[in-house]
Amino acid sequence: LTADLLINDAWKGKNFKPINLDSRGTVIEVGHLHPLLKIRSEFRKIFLEMGFEEMPTNNYVESSFWNFDALFQPQQHPARDAHDTFFISEPAVSTSFPEDYLKRVQKVHSEGAYGSQGYGYDWKIEEAQKNLLRTHTTAVSARMLYKLMQQGEFQPVRYFSIDRVFRNETLDATHLAEFHQVEGVIADYNLTLGDLIGTLYEFFKKLGITKLEFKPAYNPYTEPSMEIFCFHEGLGKWIEIGNSGMFRPEMLLPMGLPENVNVIAWGLSLERPTMIKYKLNNIRDLVGPKIDL
Numbered sequence: 101l102t103a104d105l106l107i108n109d110a111w112k113g114k115n116f117k118p119i120n121l122d123s124r125g126t127v128i129e130v131g132h133l134h135p136l137l138k139i140r141s142e143f144r145k146i147f148l149e150m151g152f153e154e155m156p157t158n159n160y161v162e163s164s165f166w167n168f169d170a171l172f173q174p175q176q177h178p179a180r181d182a183h184d185t186f187f188i189s190e191p192a193v194s195t196s197f198p199e200d201y202l203k204r205v206q207k208v209h210s211e212g213a214y215g216s217q218g219y220g221y222d223w224k225i226e227e228a229q230k231n232l233l234r235t236h237t238t239a240v241s242a243r244m245l246y247k248l249m250q251q252g253e254f255q256p257v258r259y260f261s262i263d264r265v266f267r268n269e270t271l272d273a274t275h276l277a278e279f280h281q282v283e284g285v286i287a288d289y290n291l292t293l294g295d296l297i298g299t300l301y302e303f304f305k306k307l308g309i310t311k312l313e314f315k316p317a318y319n320p321y322t323e324p325s326m327e328i329f330c331f332h333e334g335l336g337k338w339i340e341i342g343n344s345g346m347f348r349p350e351m352l353l354p355m356g357l358p359e360n361v362n363v364i365a366w367g368l369s370l371e372r373p374t375m376i377k378y379k380l381n382n383i384r385d386l387v388g389p390k391i392d393l
């Protein structure tokens with residue numbers, strides 16, 4: 101039956117086969133959501149359910165100041181080396197920083213402050229000005245905590261972010277030069293390590309993970325720090341599922357946060373849970389060019 105047959109009633113002389121109401125429509129090849137984006141939506145839903153506000157992470161290029169110095173990460177730390185970090189040649193530097201805050205950061209690194217002896221090195225602004233591809237979304241968490249105190253009186257907040265970070269690492273089956281970091285941050289009065297552990301139990305329970313173990317770890321910007329492990333029933337073994345800690349006073353006090361405010365935070369990647377859920381062994385099956393070698 102066509103439009104022409106309908107126009108001049110020619111259809112009336114034609115024999116049509118009976119309509120088969122049980123037949124299925126033509127299958128139309130449609131698009132699919134990328135697995136990473138599906139898992140990202142799952143994490144976003146969990147954070148929103150827990151009362152977290154999403155941080156603005158749309159700046160892949162960051163200054164060394166916000167990516168490292170603001171986090172009390174010393175300028176000679178190996179992670180700030182070109183072997184681990186992608187530095188940007190154009191624009192090579194950022195030059196506008198909050199003057200008084202920058203001075204407090206310089207002091208806490210070089211001479212020490214707030215009861216901390218600092219690192220005792222000659223802190224250089226040129227090092228802090230170097231632009232890079234952010235190595236963690238914790239740079240955004242630092243910006244948000246500083247901004248919080250610029251808006252007036254401290255108030256408790258819960259922030260989260262899920263976005264790309266870049267590390268100049270050796271590539272292998274499970275590591276690319278970039279991955280998506282998932283990060284949760286809670287700032288409130290008198291938070292303890294118990295609050296961090298309780299929050300982690302609540303967060304991972306929503307992922308169906310209940311058997312957690314914590315191992316002491318080290319991060320330049322958190323003390324204490326803990327690696328997070330879970331017993332994965334499907335894999336039948338303990339696996340590392342993230343890292344966490346309490347931001348150091350040397351990071352928080354220069355921002356102007358009150359002494360009785362603590363900030364707990366944790367991070368994990370988006371790729372690892374996605375690869376496990378979709379039973380992928382090579383990260384290139386998840387991202388990157390489809391090259392059949």
Ligand SMILES: COC[C@@H]1[C@H](c2ccc(C#Cc3ccccc3)cc2)[C@@H]2CN(C(=O)Nc3ccc(OC4CC4)cc3)C[C@@H](O)[C@@H](O)CN12
Nearest residue numbers: 281322340341342343344345365366367368369372373376
């Ligand atoms: C250079 O590697 C960094 C990345 C990535 C990572 C590590 C640490 C942080 C962090 C942090 C942090 C700490 C303190 C304060 C703020 C942020 C973020 C991402 C994962 C972190 N990891 C990781 O995601 N593992 C993971 C997470 C979830 C998961 O779900 C399955 C259903 C059960 C499975 C696995 C652990 C390892 O994969 C690790 O080898 C690789 N890590």
